[in-house]
Amino acid sequence: MYVVTAEQMRQLDRETIEGLGIPAIALMENAGRAIAEEIIALCKRQEKVEPAAWNGSREGFHVSGDAALTLGTAAAERWLVLVGKGNNGGDGLVAARHLSEAGIAVTLVYAVPPESLTGEAALQRDAAAAMGLSAVVYGRDRLDIAAYSGILDALLGTGAAGAPRGTYAELIAAANSSGKPIVSADIPSGLDADTGQTHEPCIHASVTVCLAFLKRGLLQYPGAGAAGHIVVRSIGIPSALVRKQGSAVYWLTPAVLRDVLNVDTSRQRSPEGHKGTYGHVLLAGGTLRMSGAGLLASRAALRAGCGLVTWALPRRLLPYAIGSVPELMLAEVGGEEDGSWNKDTAVEVLKLSAERDVTAAGPGLGRFAGDTEWLRSIWEGTDCPLVLDADALNILAETDYRIWTSRRHPVILTPHPGEMARLAGISTVEVQRNRIQLALDYAREYSVTLVLKGAHTVIATPEGQAFINTTGSPAMGTGGAGDVLTGMISGLLAQGLNATQAAAFGVYLHGLAGERASHQRQDPSALMAGDIIEAL
Ligand SMILES: NC(=O)C1=CN([C@@H]2O[C@H](COP(=O)(O)OP(=O)(O)OC[C@H]3O[C@@H](n4cnc5c(N)ncnc54)[C@H](O)[C@@H]3O)[C@@H](O)[C@H]2O)[C@@H](O)CC1
Ligand SMILES: Nc1ncnc2c1ncn2[C@@H]1O[C@H](COP(=O)(O)OP(=O)(O)O)[C@@H](O)[C@H]1O
Numbered sequence: 230m231y232v233v234t235a236e237q238m239r240q241l242d243r244e245t246i247e248g249l250g251i252p253a254i255a256l257m258e259n260a261g262r263a264i265a266e267e268i269i270a271l272c273k274r275q276e277k278v279e280p281a282a283w284n285g286s287r288e289g290f291h292v293s294g295d296a297a298l299t300l301g302t303a304a305a306e307r308w309l310v311l312v313g314k315g316n317n318g319g320d321g322l323v324a325a326r327h328l329s330e331a332g333i334a335v336t337l338v339y340a341v342p343p344e345s346l347t348g349e350a351a352l353q354r355d356a357a358a359a360m361g362l363s364a365v366v367y368g369r370d371r372l373d374i375a376a377y378s379g380i381l382d383a384l385l386g387t388g389a390a391g392a393p394r395g396t397y398a399e400l401i402a403a404a405n406s407s408g409k410p411i412v413s414a415d416i417p418s419g420l421d422a423d424t425g426q427t428h429e430p431c432i433h434a435s436v437t438v439c440l441a442f443l444k445r446g447l448l449q450y451p452g453a454g455a456a457g458h459i460v461v462r463s464i465g466i467p468s469a470l471v472r473k474q475g476s477a478v479y480w481l482t483p484a485v486l487r488d489v490l491n492v493d494t495s496r497q498r499s500p501e502g503h504k505g506t507y508g509h510v511l512l513a514g515g516t517l518r519m520s521g522a523g524l525l526a527s528r529a530a531l532r533a534g535c536g537l538v539t540w541a542l543p544r545r546l547l548p549y550a551i552g553s554v555p556e557l558m559l560a561e562v563g564g565e566e567d568g569s570w571n572k573d574t575a576v577e578v579l580k581l582s583a584e585r586d587v588t589a590a591g592p593g594l595g596r597f598a599g600d601t602e603w604l605r606s607i608w609e610g611t612d613c614p615l616v617l618d619a620d621a622l623n624i625l626a627e628t629d630y631r632i633w634t635s636r637r638h639p640v641i642l643t644p645h646p647g648e649m650a651r652l653a654g655i656s657t658v659e660v661q662r663n664r665i666q667l668a669l670d671y672a673r674e675y676s677v678t679l680v681l682k683g684a685h686t687v688i689a690t691p692e693g694q695a696f697i698n699t700t701g702s703p704a705m706g707t708g709g710a711g712d713v714l715t716g717m718i719s720g721l722l723a724q725g726l727n728a729t730q731a732a733a734f735g736v737y738l739h740g741l742a743g744e745r746a747s748h749q750r751q752d753p754s755a756l757m758a759g760d761i762i763e764a765l
C-alpha cells in the first residue's frame with residue numbers, strides 16, 4: 230500500500246481533477262461517503278443488536294440496499310461534525326449528510342464563520358444547509374458536547390500548516406477531553422501529515438478514515454498513536470498516478486512483499502535442497518562480556534533457514550562457546566588476551582568470508598584500537614553482501630566511509646535510533662522527528678540499505694524506496710532483539726534474497742515472531758530476545 234506526503238497528495242488531486250477531468254466535488258463526495266460508512270461501522274461495532282426474528286435472513290425474493298449507510302440503532306446516535314475551512318471540512322459536510330440520511334442526529338460545528346468557506350467546501354455547506362442540518366458556529370453559539378455520542382473531526386487535513394490555531398485549537402482540546410469516540414477525516418487534526426509529529430493540541434482519534442492513500446504521518450510515531458484504528462478508503466484517485474509520480478514508499482504488507490518485492494513468502498524449499506542450497510553465513514562478533522550477542526545472531530540466522538552458520542569469535546571466547554549451540558560452526562580468529570577483538574583478526578575474517586555467502590559483523594563486537602581499519606578491510610575485502618550492526622555502526626559513524634572503495638555487493642546497516650543519531654551526526658530526538666525521510670536520505674546518500682529500527686521500522690534502499698513495517702510489539706524492547714534481527718536478515722541473504730528483500734522480509738518476520746512470542750507469555754514484558762528466535 231502506497232504511503233504519500235501531503236505535497237504528493239496535492240499533486241495527485243490535481244492530476245485527477247485536471248488531468249483526468251474527474252471533478253473535485255466527486256472526490257469529496259466519495260470521501261464523505263466513505264467517512265460516513267466508517268462511522269456507521271463503528272456504531273455497529275459498539276452496539277451489537279440482535280435482528281428481530283421477522284427481520285432476519287430468509288429464503289426467497291431478496292433485495293439488498295446500502296447496508297453500509299444504514300444503522301438499526303441510528304435513533305440512539307447523536308454526532309457532532311467539526312468543520313474546518315478547507316476541503317477536510319468539505320469531506321465532513323458530505324459525511325454529515327449521509328449520517329443524517331441514515332437517521333443519525335447530526336450537528337455541524339463550524340470552526341470559522343461558514344461564510345468564509347470557499348470552493349467545493351462552500352458548495353457542501355450550502356447543500357447541508359438546504360437539507361436543514363442543524364449547525365452552530367463555535368464561539369458564537371452554545372455547544373454541549375456531553376449531549377453527543379460521537380465526534381467527527383473534519384477540522385484540518387493535509388492542508389494544515391503548523392499547530393492548530395484559535396478556535397481549531399479550542400475545538401480539538403474540547404473534543405479530546407469529552408471522552409467521546411472521535412473519528413478523524415483523513416488525519417487527526419493537529420497531526421503533521423508528513424512527519425508524524427503531533428502539535429499541541431492534536432486530536433486523539435478512535436478511528437482515522439484516511440482518504441486515497443496512507444499519509445506518512447499516520448505510520449510514524451507519535452502520530453501513529455494519535456490516529457487510532459486506521460482505515461484507508463479509495464475516493465477515485467487511480468493508484469497508477471502514484472506509480473507515475475515515482476513515489477516509492479510502501480506500508481510493508483504480505484502483498485507488498487509478494488507483489489512489489491517479489492519475495493516468495495511461502496518459503497517453499499526444493500525437495501532436492503540440501504544445506505549447501507540455503508547458503509552459509511559468517512558472523513563476526515561477540516567478546517567475553519558480550520558473547521550472547523554473537524550467539525543470538527547466529528542462532529537467528531539458522532532459524533531464518535540458512536544452511537550453515539559460522540561464528541567467527543576471539544580465541545579466548547571459544548572454550549565457552551563450544552557446545553552452546555551444537556548446530557553452529559565456530560572459527561576462532563585470534564584477538565586479545567582479555568577476549569576482545571584486535572585489528573589483526575581482519576585477516577582471518579576475510580579468509581573465512583571468502584567461502585561464505587554473507588558476512589555479518591557487529592553484534593557484541595566491542596570497540597578496539599584500529600577498529601576503523603579493521604572494518605575498512607572487511608568492507609573492501611569481502612566479496613559478498615555485508616550486514617553491519619551495533620559497534621560496527623559506531624565505527625562507521627566516526628569516519629566518512631563514502632571514500633572507502635565501493636563494493637560489488639550490497640551493505641545493510643541496522644541501526645536503532647541511538648546508532649542512527651551517531652551515523653547521521655544528529656540527536657536521537659531529531660532522528661525520531663521524521664524517520665522515513667531521514668532513512669530515505671541516508672540510504673541514498675551513503676548507498677546502503679538502511680534498516681532504521683524501533684516501533685515501525687523503516688527499510689530504505691539506495692534507489693529511493695522505503696518500506697514501513699508495522700509488525701512487532703513494545704515487548705521487543707529488550708536486550709538482544711536487534712542481534713536476532715541481524716541474524717535473520719543475514720540468514721535470508723544467504724538463501725539468495727537480495728538486500729531489499731532480505732531486509733524487508735527479515736524485519737517483517739522478526740516483528741511477527743516478536744508478537745507471537747509476547748502472546749505466549751502471560752506478561753508480554755517477560756519477553757526475552759531468545760524467545761523471538763524460538764517463535765520463528
Ligand atoms: N479535491 C481535493 O482537493 C480533495 C481533498 N480532500 C480533503 O482535503 C483535505 C485537504 O484540504 P485543504 O488543502 O483544503 O486543507 P485543509 O482542509 O487541511 O485545511 C486548510 C485550511 O485550514 C486552515 N488552516 C491551515 N492550517 C491551520 C492551522 N494550523 N490552524 C488553523 N487553521 C489552519 C487554512 O485556512 C487552510 O485554508 C484532505 O486532508 C482531505 O480531507 C479529499 O476530499 C480528497 C479530494
Ligand atoms: N515498540 C516496539 N515495537 C516494535 N518493535 C520494537 C519496539 N521496540 C523495539 N523493537 C524492535 O526490537 C529490536 C531492538 O533492537 P536493538 O535496539 O538493536 O536491541 P539490541 O541492541 O539489544 O539487540 C529492533 O528490531 C526494534 O525494531
Ligand SMILES: [K+]
Binds near residue numbers: 385386414415416
Ligand atoms: K481531520
